[in-house]
Amino acid sequence: MSLDDLDPNLTAPKRLAALGLLSAAKKVEFGYLRDQLELTDSDLSKQLKVLLDAGYVTSKRTGKGKTRASWFAITAVGRRALNSHAAALQRLLQPPAPPAPSETGSAEAVVP
Amino acid sequence: MENQKDELDPKADLALLERARWSLELDQALDPGPWWYAPLAAAAIAAATLFSRNGSTGMLGLVMIASLMLAAHDRYRRPVRPRPSMRSATLVVPIALGTFVLLGLWGTAVSTIGYDDFVPGWALLGWVLTTALLLGGRAIAGAVRDRRAPIQ
Numbered sequence: 001m002s003l004d005d006l007d008p009n010l011t012a013p014k015r016l017a018a019l020g021l022l023s024a025a026k027k028v029e030f031g032y033l034r035d036q037l038e039l040t041d042s043d044l045s046k047q048l049k050v051l052l053d054a055g056y057v058t059s060k061r062t063g064k065g066k067t068r069a070s071w072f073a074i075t076a077v078g079r080r081a082l083n084s085h086a087a088a089l090q091r092l093l094q095p096p097a098p099p100a101p102s103e104t105g106s107a108e109a110v111v112p
Numbered sequence: 113m114e115n116q117k118d119e120l121d122p123k124a125d126l127a128l129l130e131r132a133r134w135s136l137e138l139d140q141a142l143d144p145g146p147w148w149y150a151p152l153a154a155a156a157i158a159a160a161t162l163f164s165r166n167g168s169t170g171m172l173g174l175v176m177i178a179s180l181m182l183a184a185h186d187r188y189r190r191p192v193r194p195r196p197s198m199r200s201a202t203l204v205v206p207i208a209l210g211t212f213v214l215l216g217l218w219g220t221a222v223s224t225i226g227y228d229d230f231v232p233g234w235a236l237l238g239w240v241l242t243t244a245l246l247l248g249g250r251a252i253a254g255a256v257r258d259r260r261a262p263i264q
Contacts, residue, residue, distance in 0.1 A: 003120070011120065016132075017129070017132040021133070023133065024195060025192050036135060086129060089126050093122050093123060
């Protein structure tokens with residue numbers, strides 16, 4: 001287990017939280033994401049662009065004028081990445097397994 | 113990677129992920145919109161028909177149809193399209209059952225003191241009070257969420 005198992009796109013808490021929110025819904029509107037994550041428009045746009053470029057989320061614009069809205073949804077790739085990132089974080093929390101005693105090591109321990 | 117190692121807190125990251133998921137699901141389960149109020153109204157009428165000798169099942173059917181129509185209309189105004197999951201069911205089902213039982217208890221209480229002839233009115237009052245309780249729960253959940261540190 002190493003830090004290399006972590007997804008570099010998800011090590012930023014803002015992106016992790018955004019993808020976590022998206023994983024619990026079919027799709028979420030930009031304003032709702034911004035309010036829930038307590039981010040500014042520009043900050044959220046920046047974080048979502050990274051996720052879009054990685055293929056973790058898709059976006060779709062609907063409506064015109066006042067009813068215009070941007071919707072975001074997690075992709076299958078994004079869901080897999082999130083699950084494996086969460087699994088890697090779990091493994092990091094587990095205490096390291098004690099080293100298995102080698103044959104030479106045990107022999108040395110027994111011989112006075 | 114060394115820098116990342118210094119800053120990385122797996123426990124905090126996992127807690128953040130869980131918080132993000134739960135916050136959306138809880139928000140959706142307690143969202144005060146027709147999605148939630150309309151079934152409440154249906155439950156109120158259902159409670160009334162359960163505890164009233166003259167309860168009208170026709171009225172219950174009408175309210176339930178109206179609830180479904182309102183819910184369908186509301187679906188297109190909401191900023192989230194919820195994803196049905198076991199986790200969200202574990203939130204919504206107990207809330208709905210609890211509400212129904214609470215409304216039924218209102219009906220029973222009223223029936224016990226002998227006001228059977230005014231069940232719909234009491235059920236409406238029970239509905240208002242139940243909704244107030246739910247709104248209170250939502251306000252507390254919101255306050256708890258706001259007290260948490262913002263995401264860095």
